[in-house]
Amino acid sequence: PAAEMTSDDHFYTQCKAESFSLTWNITDFSFADGTVQSSIFTNASEESKWTLLMFTCGVPYEEYLSLYFHWISGPKTGIPIKGRMAILNSDGEEAISRGESNTRCVFVGFDTFARLEDIMNEETGILQNDTLTVTCEVCSNTQRSQVKVPECSMADDLGDLWDQSLLPDCSLVVAGQEFQAHKAILAARCPVFRAMFTHNMMERQTIHEMEPEVLKELLTFIYSGKAPNLQDMAAELLVAADMYLLERLKRMCEEALCRSLTVENAAEILIFADLYLTPNLKEKSITFINQYSSDVMRTPGWKTIQKGHPYLMAELFHSLVSAGASPSKRPRFF
Missing domain, CATH: 2.60.210.10 (Apoptosis, Tumor Necrosis Factor Receptor Associated Protein 2; Chain A)
Structure with a gap:
């Protein structure tokens, strides 16, 4: 009962x-x-x-x-x-x-x-x-579960494989410096390496296009998805990411460059953004230059835009007009 x-x-x-x-x-x-x-x-x-x-x-x-x-x-x-x-x-x-x-x-x-x-x-x-x-x-x-499922450690495990050079089967050489790596991982993570190893089964590949520290950062990203030194080499790493078709790394570098805009480097970054097809960085650079035009126009980078990139001058002026700036407040770019 x-x-x-x-x-x-x-x-x-x-x-x-x-x-x-x-x-x-x-x-x-x-x-x-x-x-x-x-x-x-x-x-x-x-x-x-x-x-x-x-x-x-x-x-x-x-x-x-x-x-x-x-x-x-x-x-x-x-x-x-x-x-x-x-x-x-x-x-x-x-x-x-x-x-x-x-x-x-x-x-x-x-x-x-x-x-x-x-x-x-x-x-x-x-x-x-x-x-x-x-x-x-x-x-x-919340009522917590009694079973704690560990986080996936795949990225850390692959990072250790790279850091400790465990069981490598290929090497990449740049400026006389050699990096031990794994063809399967490089091929899985990077379409350029995949094509390279598919059509050329050499176990040693020489890289001519970048500095050793940039290649090291590139490989660190391929293995772990992280780029701990990205802020210090964002431009160089973006070039490498563009070359090896690593779109996520390229966007990470683009974001870092957006944060690093200053009066001194804004013109150079605009030229760089236009060259490497980074639309967000280009838009941010144009907005920054229009906001601080009087200061940017006194930098060496501005002279480079004037002499070699007249179409960028036109884009800068067009953005001012689109933003609704009155004629009296528009800087004299020409």
């Missing part, structure tokens, strides 16, 4: 909750147009993945910045979360903040998080060097 419940009986259900927070810096915020998305982040149990989504021209709230948690993956039923987001000022203090109640929605956030006018206003002290800083805190209720 079923047990009889009395007034003294108590029943308890324990719900597990975990909290985490992150900080998101959006550089060159004034150039943001439309949607900006953060990197993926997870809770401690790695059961769910989120990003932050920002809309700088929300519809129908065009005067507002919209900000959301975007749930990407996790349990099919979702995980109830409570979220809080804030925009910091130059002193690291919360200038604008909002909280969200418990929900299981894919998008959690605010259509009218902050007025764009307030963010861009220098008196609010929100933007520092055109960088917007967003912080968020998330509290999620």
